[in-house]
Amino acid sequence: MIIQPTSLAALTWAGAASGSAAPSWRIGSVLLARPLGVNAQGLQVLQIGTLTVEADVAGGQLPAQFQVRVLSLGAQPQLEMLAQPSDPVLQRALRERLPQQNGYAPLLATLDALAQRPVLRQLPPELRNALALLEQAMPSPAEVTRGEGLRVAIEHSGLFLESLLARPPGQPAPPLQDDWKGALLRLVALLDRRAPAPSTRNTGDTAPPMLQRGLQAQPRASLPPSLLAGDEVEPLLDRLQGDVKAALARVEVAQLESASGPLPAWMIEIPLHGVDGRDVLQLQLEYAIDTGDGSRGWNLGFALDLPALGAVQGELQLREPRLSVRLWAAQADTVQRLERQFGALRQRLAACGLLLDQLSCQLGLPEPPNRYSAVLLQATA
Structure with a gap:
């Protein structure tokens, strides 16, 4: 998934990128995410920790709650969606x-x-x-x-x-x-x-x-x-x-x-x-x-x-x-x-x-x- 900041998270994103607002955002970290809906541009709106971001999701709909692993940081971090365990x-x-x-x-x-x-x-x-x-x-x-x-x-x-x-x-x-x-x-x-x-x-x-x-x-x-x-x-x-x-x-x-x-x-x-x-x-x-x-x-x-x-x-x-x-x-x-x-x-x-x-x-x-x-x-x- 390619993650981009939304207007809702623009202020906190800069802090997250520098590590001050979201210290858990490190390469290799596993974070909890949940979808909030789809915006006018067709991008998924996700809540990941305390941040609200837009996600370009390849592969389809998302479960109600899932885990992601941070692969890279920067202006467009890359997150890997982890397989969900069977209920x-x-x-x-x-x-x-x-x-x-x-x-x-x-x-x-x-x-x-x-x-x-x-x-x-x-x-x-x-x-x-x-x-x-x-x-x-x-x-x-x-x-x-x-x-x-x-x-x-x-x-x-x-x-x-x-x-x-x-x-x-x-x-x-x-x-x-x-x-x-x-x-x-x-x-x-x-x-x-x-x-x-x-x-x-x-x-x-x-x-x-x-x-x-x-x-x-x-x-x-x-x-x-x-x-x-x-x-x-x-x-x-x-x-x-x-x-x-x-x-x-x-x-x-x-x-x-x-x-x-x-x-x-x-x-x-x-x-x-x-x-x-x-x-x-x-x-x-x-x-x-x-x-x-x-x-x-x-x-x-x-x-x-x-x-x-x-x-x-x-x-x-x-x-x-x-x-x-x-x-x-x-x-x-x-x-x-x-x-x-x-x-x-x-x-x-x-x-x-x-x-x-x-x-x-x-x-x-x-x-x-x-x-x-x-x-x-x-x-x-």
Whole structure:
């Protein structure tokens, strides 16, 4: 990082450079720093000890608090940002939940099968109400194709439940009846009352957190024929109990992983009401800095596997006002169907004031990124 004095610290900087105001500023010294924000010139404003300085930070966002080592002094000192130690509490929580988590597709298949049982109407009213609230927490495809609808679906995906609850005193609590994690918690509490919870621990290889795996389109799951035969509801409720716990662990892994990275990044999964079933929309949203020209913006990736289209994946790179869009599809006819929509898409983007640098669709799905890290090794050891 190249450090420059701000107007707030101009008087103290001269003293710091001479060693009178900040004797701890010596080559090799390790100092505590925290970001205060970004100024009009796009530079990070940092508090380092008692000084407030501007920093030209290469490599992205900064954690809430970190350490730097002084490499050189002078008019523009150079500071090295030190690696942050892994949070042991976070690592322990990941180790516990990773073997328990599973995708949403098995849960959605169980819900579909349960909805077809006539005896479902004989379940206790509070359990039927909890199932209805879980259904209500799933948006429709029409809702997520609108900007505001997608924003609400992301907000209610369960990833931000605790932040929505952590409102300052005096502010009204937001409506949470549509939150996915909240609905899962209500349902599992009722299911746990009727029978001991089945084990949801994964007996095979433990999959890494979702951000490290990258986007993966998830097809609909099918249940064993033994569960689909007959009208009994108890076996399905037993399976539902395990599926709900696995889905809760999935949400919590995503929450823990988003809190552990140096850059803002989220992997968000949204269950959708589809045609004759339910589907899973996976989104990856991350803040990005181009190491070549220093431009900053957002990357949005998505993955979806629909019965009528097969697996589809996309990546949007926004560096306002420029936008690049790349799509992939597993089926050739889906590529053709998407390309026929390119003309209308170009017109809509131009109406929004965006300059389209790239718009393409390729046959086949991209290779997932290699993001395995020491955090993964600690989490799965």
